[in-house]
Amino acid sequence: AQSVSQHNHHVILSEAASLELGCNYSYGGTVNLFWYVQYPGQHLQLLLKYFSGDPLVKGIKGFEAEFIKSKFSFNLRKPSVQWSDTAEYFCAVISNTNAGKSTFGDGTTLTVKP
Amino acid sequence: KAGVTQTPRYLIKTRGQQVTLSCSPISGHRSVSWYQQTPGQGLQFLFEYFSETQRNKGNFPGRFSGRQFSNSRSEMNVSTLELGDSALYLCASSLLAGVGYNEQFFGPGTRLTVL
Numbered sequence: 001a002q003s004v005s006q007h008n009h010h011v012i013l014s015e016a017a018s019l020e021l022g023c024n025y026s027y028g029g030t031v032n033l034f035w036y037v038q039y040p041g042q043h044l045q046l047l048l049k050y051f052s053g054d055p056l057v058k059g060i061k062g063f064e065a066e067f068i069k070s071k072f073s074f075n076l077r078k079p080s081v082q083w084s085d086t087a088e089y090f091c092a093v094i095s096n097t098n099a100g101k102s103t104f105g106d107g108t109t110l111t112v113k114p
Numbered sequence: 115k116a117g118v119t120q121t122p123r124y125l126i127k128t129r130g131q132q133v134t135l136s137c138s139p140i141s142g143h144r145s146v147s148w149y150q151q152t153p154g155q156g157l158q159f160l161f162e163y164f165s166e167t168q169r170n171k172g173n174f175p176g177r178f179s180g181r182q183f184s185n186s187r188s189e190m191n192v193s194t195l196e197l198g199d200s201a202l203y204l205c206a207s208s209l210l211a212g213v214g215y216n217e218q219f220f221g222p223g224t225r226l227t228v229l
Contacts, residue, residue: 032216043222044204090157099216100145100162100208101170107156 002027004093006105013081014113021076021108023091033074034092034102035065044090050074061085083114116140118207118221126227132193135224139186139207146188147218148180151202160203163188164210192226200228 007022025031035047048059055067065076074091091105119138127133139146147170148160159172163182180190186207192199202225206218 034217036220044220046217046219049217092157094216094218096216098170099210100147100164101159101172102147102149102157102206102218103159104149104157 002031002093002095002098002103004091004103004105006089006091006108008108009106010109010111012111012113015083016080017112019076019078019081019085019110021089021091021110023074023076023105025072025074025091025093025103027072027093027095030096032094032096033065033067034094035059035063035074035076036090036092037087038090038107039087047076047089081110081112083112086110086112118205118219120203120205120221120224122224123222124225124227126229127195128229129195129197131195132191133195133226135190135192135203135205135226137188137190137205137207137221139188139205140209140219143207143209143219144186145208145210145216146182146186147206147208148188148190149204149206150174151204151223152200157204160190195228197228200226202226 003026005024033050036044047063048057050057050067058064089108092102121136145164147162150158162170166182177193182188202223204223205221
């Protein structure tokens with residue numbers, strides 16, 4: 001069974017600090033990887049996705065993630081966070097053999113102090 | 115193109131009652147999945163329907179059921195509600211036209227409160 005692990009439950013940063021959120025998955029086959037963001041009171045929004053090709057993917061709002069197949073990781077990064085990035089971030093995996101099912105990590109709450 | 119819509123957005127029920135939630139996927143999407151989101155358990159997969167057939171099921175009791183209609187709209191039903199069923203229920207749709215088309219698009223959710 002596939003599983004996703006997010007290393008940090010709660011991250012607190014000051015504005016302009018750099019961000020890296022860890023995500024590791026467990027699955028032996030081909031996967032597609034996603035990062036979602038959920039702002040307070042809002043629904044899940046896709047930040048970025050990886051299907052194939054360049055392992056460094058860029059998403060919205062200045063976010064990027066790097067897929068490292070050998071480490072089963074898909075870490076999310078942003079060089080300089082803003083107060084408006086305060087939200088909960090979820091890493092998710094879909095396997096090509098189970099395309100209708102996303103497996104989510106537990107989420108990381110990011111608080112950015114102004 | 116309209117996104118995934120879910121109705122109702124908010125619902126309050128009492129223990130023992132049953133509830134039906136509705137989801138309309140993005141036009142052309144044939145796969146609809148349901149998730150339960152709670153502070154303690156995070157996002158948990160309930161089930162997935164594709165062309166009116168349930169293809170995947172998560173680890174939830176039989177009180178949770180669903181169906182999909184020929185127009186791809188889906189409903190989820192929870193019978194004999196328990197306090198622990200209070201959650202945000204999310205619906206997601208996918209095109210599933212092949213590799214690279216399994217991105218899920220999420221609706222705003224239905225917030226269910228069981229008293």
